[in-house]
Amino acid sequence: xxxxxxxxxxxxxxxxxxxxxxxxxxxxxxxxxxxxxxxxxxxxxxxxxxxxxxxxxxxxxxxxxxxxxxxxxxxxxxxxxxxxxxxxxxxxxxxxxxxxxxxxxxxxxxxxxxxxxxxxxxxxxxxxxxxxxxxxxxxxxxxxxxxxxxxxxxxxxxxxxxxxxxxxxxxxxxxxxxxxxxxxxxxxxxxxxxxxxxxxxxxxxxxxxxxxxxxxxxxxxxxxxxxxxxxxxxxxxxxxxxxxxxxxxxxxxxxxxxxxxxxxxxxxxxxxxxxxxxxxxxxxxxxx
Amino acid sequence: xxxxxxxxxxxxxxxxxxxxxxxxxxxxxxxxxxxxxxxxxxxxxxxxxxxxxxxxxxxxxxxxxxxxxxxxxxxxxxxxxxxxxxxxxxxxxxxxxxxxxxxxxxxxxxxxxxxxxxxxxxxxxxxxxxxxxxxxxxxxxxxxxxxxxxxxxxxxxxxxxxxxxxxxxxxxxxxxxxxxxxxxxxxxxxxxxxxxxxxxxxxxxxxxxxxxxxxxxxxxxxxxxxxxxxxxxxxxxxxxxxxxxxxxxxxxxxxxxxxxxxxxxxxxxxxxxxxxxxxxxxxxxxxxxxxxxxxxxxxxxxxxxxxxxxxxxxxxxxxxxxxxxxxxxxx
Numbered sequence: 001x002x003x004x005x006x007x008x009x010x011x012x013x014x015x016x017x018x019x020x021x022x023x024x025x026x027x028x029x030x031x032x033x034x035x036x037x038x039x040x041x042x043x044x045x046x047x048x049x050x051x052x053x054x055x056x057x058x059x060x061x062x063x064x065x066x067x068x069x070x071x072x073x074x075x076x077x078x079x080x081x082x083x084x085x086x087x088x089x090x091x092x093x094x095x096x097x098x099x100x101x102x103x104x105x106x107x108x109x110x111x112x113x114x115x116x117x118x119x120x121x122x123x124x125x126x127x128x129x130x131x132x133x134x135x136x137x138x139x140x141x142x143x144x145x146x147x148x149x150x151x152x153x154x155x156x157x158x159x160x161x162x163x164x165x166x167x168x169x170x171x172x173x174x175x176x177x178x179x180x181x182x183x184x185x186x187x188x189x190x191x192x193x194x195x196x197x198x199x200x201x202x203x204x205x206x207x208x209x210x211x212x213x214x215x216x217x218x219x220x221x222x223x224x225x226x227x228x229x230x231x232x233x234x235x236x237x238x239x240x241x242x243x244x245x246x247x248x249x250x251x252x253x254x255x256x257x258x259x260x261x262x263x264x265x266x267x268x269x270x271x272x273x274x275x276x277x278x279x280x281x282x283x284x285x286x287x288x
Numbered sequence: 289x290x291x292x293x294x295x296x297x298x299x300x301x302x303x304x305x306x307x308x309x310x311x312x313x314x315x316x317x318x319x320x321x322x323x324x325x326x327x328x329x330x331x332x333x334x335x336x337x338x339x340x341x342x343x344x345x346x347x348x349x350x351x352x353x354x355x356x357x358x359x360x361x362x363x364x365x366x367x368x369x370x371x372x373x374x375x376x377x378x379x380x381x382x383x384x385x386x387x388x389x390x391x392x393x394x395x396x397x398x399x400x401x402x403x404x405x406x407x408x409x410x411x412x413x414x415x416x417x418x419x420x421x422x423x424x425x426x427x428x429x430x431x432x433x434x435x436x437x438x439x440x441x442x443x444x445x446x447x448x449x450x451x452x453x454x455x456x457x458x459x460x461x462x463x464x465x466x467x468x469x470x471x472x473x474x475x476x477x478x479x480x481x482x483x484x485x486x487x488x489x490x491x492x493x494x495x496x497x498x499x500x501x502x503x504x505x506x507x508x509x510x511x512x513x514x515x516x517x518x519x520x521x522x523x524x525x526x527x528x529x530x531x532x533x534x535x536x537x538x539x540x541x542x543x544x545x546x547x548x549x550x551x552x553x554x555x556x557x558x559x560x561x562x563x564x565x566x567x568x569x570x571x572x573x574x575x576x577x578x579x580x581x582x583x584x585x586x587x588x589x590x591x592x593x594x595x596x597x598x599x600x601x602x603x604x605x606x607x608x609x610x611x612x613x614x615x616x617x618x619x
């Protein structure tokens with residue numbers, strides 16, 4: 001029901017708005033979708049094993065190695081294709097968790113109000129006050145490297161964005177007459193929250209979700225870049241970028257440029273999708 | 289038999305102040321929305337509360353339903369004190385008393401289909417589920433004139449007109465078989481052409497389902513059409529209370545007389561006493577001393593400024609709160 005309500009409100013608005021941003025949404029969606037396909041089909045489409053030596057070190061791009069090889073002679077294209085899996089997994093994990101934690105807390109806090117709301121808001125705001133990357137670095141140092149701990153630290157970074165969004169919306173939605181009507185027919189608080197308030201907030205959430213995903217891709221890459229993320233030899237864009245950039249001074253550009261471009265494209269895909277959705281669903285939304 | 293009894297009901301809302309004001313003065317101001325109102329509603333009666341906007345009639349309705357908590361006073365429903373009911377007991381009480389709101393565009397959840405919205409009270413009170421619920425919803429939709437019910441069952445509120453939405457809201461209110469319904473200006477936001485139909489429906493449902501209504505309106509003409517007894521409110525107080533016939537033929541309070549003279553009579557030959565009110569309704573934060581109406585009353589005397597008139601019975605079952613009630617008359 002919730003899903004269909006999102007789709008229906010997207011479709012309804014689409015009829016009226018067909019600006020540039022309308023096309024952004026589809027371009028962004030196409031980019032994200034192609035990365036997802038790349039991740040799913042990684043084993044089939046990558047020409048070499050990403051963690052095994054395939055040729056000489058630092059071979060320049062050719063027909064044999066379309067993106068060249070890295071310092072250890074591994075095929076960069078294959079590493080990039082497999083790296084998609086890691087980045088999407090981390091993004092998916094952290095987005096799911098922060099959504100599942102941030103949304104109910106925001107709903108509860110905004111709907112119930114009072115002291116509980118003040119305490120939770122204060123806590124969330126203090127988390128939110130940190131720049132995302134700084135907080136992620138601090139958490140990643142505490143949790144140690146690895147995919148799961150990266151996902152966890154990103155989860156904590158993005159919980160406040162959902163919380164703030166949902167709390168704010170809940171505060172305004174609960175003033176509606178239909179909420180009083182629900183109380184008048186004897187609905188319990190839980191019923192009011194999940195049947196009357198949440199469905200009216202849901203349409204604003206995909207926007208936050210995709211903008212957060214774009215941010216998470218960048219943050220995850222940054223964590224790997226400074227060595228707090230994925231450990232070698234697992235293929236990871238941020239880590240590969242880090243390994244490749246010392247060669248830049250020797251005019252060997254391919255080991256760092258291609259992973260960097262991938263990060264840019266995926267971030268761009270999520271952002272375009274999110275921006276487009278914002279324009280379609282909720283033109284007045286204030287976002288991070 | 290008495291369905292609802294309201295005794296000296298009060299509701300004061302604290303006034304929100306800025307930070308600086310709060311630091312500078314400790315005193316908290318209150319909006320005295322309802323200030324000592326007493327009346328009773330008999331079973332199967334339509335009782336109207338009439339007054340200008342801001343006189344506290346809507347607040348009174350919400351207080352009776354316990355949607356907001358009273359500051360003081362007592363509420364008695366079918367002989368049972370419900371002033372302090374809480375939690376589960378209050379929830380169970382909601383099955384017996386329902387409300388129809390003024391704005392049918394805001395009172396239905398925009399993301400809930402009509403069938404779900406109307407059937408929700410059944411689920412909440414554990415009366416029916418699944419197919420049984422659906423057939424009860426169909427029956428109720430038919431009762432309120434939303435036919436064919438299949439068409440409305442799966443519709444969203446935005447697909448319906450104002451009149452249809454209000455019918456759906458009425459359906460939601462009556463589906464649990466309540467005994468008492470507060471109708472808060474149920475027709476004031478509906479197209480003029482549809483108003484009488486909704487009123488007709490409410491009257492018809494009343495006789496079919498043995499309902500008791502508290503009908504809140506600012507329109508004397510509407511209250512004349514629908515009610516048995518009328519209470520006139522001004523600035524949070526009841527100023528006149530009596531049978532409809534009495535109120536219209538022998539109004540005693542200057543405010544009632546003024547309201548009545550604002551109702552057009554479709555007969556140019558009829559002459560009657562005309563009172564025009566000057567000025568605005570005073571602020572309920574600092575209501576006037578004595579009789580609250582004295583700032584606008586054309587018959588004001590000195591006592592009116594200092595002494596508060598009590599609601600006294602001038603003729604049988606006709607109560608007026610005015611020092612000059614005995615001498616004033618429309619005739």
